[in-house]
Amino acid sequence: MDKTYDQTRVEEKWYKFWEENNLFAPEINPDGNPYTIILPPPNANADLHLGHAMMSVEDILIRYRRMKGDAALWLPGSDHAGFETQVVFERNLQNEGKSRFDFDRETLYKMIFEFVQNNKSKMENQLRRLGFSMDWSREKFTLDEDIINIVYQTFKKMSDGGLIYRANRIVNYCTKHGTSFSDLEVVYEDRKSPLYYIKYGPLTLATVRLETKFGDTAVAIHPNDERYKEYIGKEIDIETVLGPAKIKVISDEAVDKDFGTGVVKVTPAHSATDFEIGQRHNLEVKQVINFDGKLNEKAGKFAGMKVKEARAAIAEEMQKKGLIEKVDENYQNRVAVCYKCGTEIEPLPMEQWFIKIDSLAKNALEVVEKGEVKIFPKNYTSTYYQWMKNIKDWNISRQIVWGIQIPAWKCKDCNEWVVTKGEEPNECPNCKSSTIERDPDVFDTWFSSGQWPYATLMTTKPGDFEKFYPTAVMETGRDILFFWVARMVMLGLYKTGSIPFKDVVLHGTVLDPLGKKMSKSKGNVVNPMDLANQYGADALRMALVYGNAFGHDQALSHPKLQTMRNFTNKLWNIGRFLIEFKPEDSTTEISNHEDDKAILKKLDETINKVTAALDQYRFHDATDTLYEFIWHEFADKYIESTKERRSEAQPTLEYVFKTSLELLHPFMPFITEELWQRLPHEGKSIMITSWPTSK
């Protein structure tokens, strides 16, 4: 054995050994209780990032339960990640001087498919590099045919059950990417925007969005606003940049008396709030901005201008005409932007598929309230409640090609829609016409990944669903509680009648060493593979859970990685000392020496602490206990104390160390296997040896 531990010679070797001996499959413990974790499928469009390395805690749980004798299944997979992937792919095209418009739908889809396949295998090897003990024979991809079929079936079931409707509603639309988004995919930026006080006949109102005025179909005031009472219900004459016009004055509770002048223009086509006001008052939805972000013919001479351009031009013209009373240049507002490209989101009216969310959310709320699904750390429970209580209908249509195309066809003759389980209908069931056309849109990627726990298990091996569902734990980043976890609970309950998982375990975000969020644009992204190569996968895994209360964000710490790399070296040298410096005349029985009894007692305490910590998802407690015990109790004190009576102590030394390795194995799988194999042991692998119990 070398003086210094070299993980590069060890880690790959053991992963291969485990995989070749099929130790990852739950069948290794055929009679054990099922214990299942479904891997949050990484997006198959890029390398793993550090957040993925946090999924080490899933491996910790799986290895722990496997050693305890459970039929532990960790099911791997990857996500096609619809819009996200298309954006990445388009950027690549752009670098080659091409664009998505150069290809037809099918070609583009095929190209992205190949791109994703390529990434997928790279990513899978990175998961292996981290030591993740996943059952690769059950690996799934969100675009596997059988998965797609299940997604179709769910949509059909919801459609038949009246939970799906198609409606012309205001959606969040990115004019650059050419697609709509759910509310969750929109981010807000604080901006300073000029607030124009403009004259509408006898009234003055404040607005930022001058360019939408051509779509105004009313002016609204609060019903209790004494200042303007006389105008309610009347039509007023106004002067506009396109000449004189008439507009009616309505009253609505949604108006804030204290904002601006208390008068608001109502533009149902370009504001979600105004759209709702419009519905209450039967206002016309007059669209003046098109999906390319330019004004249309209703804007008269401003037609063809982009929104910002038009706003400036209109402001100038209105100033000339004396229609602007004043401008508040210091007005602070929040502007909705595309979370990918920062383009201002246009609220636009569009026909989309929506899911009626109320009943789904109610059930999903209940299972958590009743404790059938538990969330760890538990403070996220109230966040979950809050979201579930305020959730709105879910727009699941996306105007992109990369995804699962919605199985809905529209009759060109009678305009009726028909939804199927994926098969193309021959004729319109309503009017028998054969001229029907499939909706070009695809599902929001979260609609398919929201079905992941049951879709995977229903399509892996016969009997898997019955045996492994509901799963034990859903472990994922706290940032996708709403995007994903909540949707899985809703869809799981809906489709299977049962919760998809019992415990939700949320880890925090790994930040850069300065505590800032990692992002490609900031250039502070750290590749976990680099860290694994530099410090060892064991050290990386350990560093991510050691010394941080689980669920809290943490800054990546190189000193901590070094500490853990040093710890692996300490383990190595303890092993070396026990194995290579073993006295010839060692006894074989554990002695009754007081020191030996004392260390065995401390070992028992350690076993109890670590086991309890793991059962409560207190990973940092477990690692802290192990680190302290092995290094400072066992190595520094006990080993030093035995140097005078080494032969007698050897069996205790070996026993305590071997047991420690077993306790440490879920956290540091590679080095513990390497050393365990070198010590006297029974069985094929530390992976499948029994979890230690106290005496």
Place this chain on the structure above:
RNA sequence: GGGCACUUAGCUCAGCUGGUAGAGCGUCGCAUUUACACUGCGAAUGUCGGGGGUUCGAUCCCCUCAGUGCCCACCA
């Protein structure tokens, strides 16, 4: 506007159901070439954000103030 966290040694952070504080890194001193220098032994440093309350006793519970971070809603 609503919610959730956080504020503890120079730095990064632990501290579970209340008994006047710990780790890693760093600093200082010492040791030895030892299984391990990716080492060992020892030391210093904290009115646990401010104020108030409950309690025999609070870093831990309650109230309040201040600061930081995150999430949700959303501004016409």
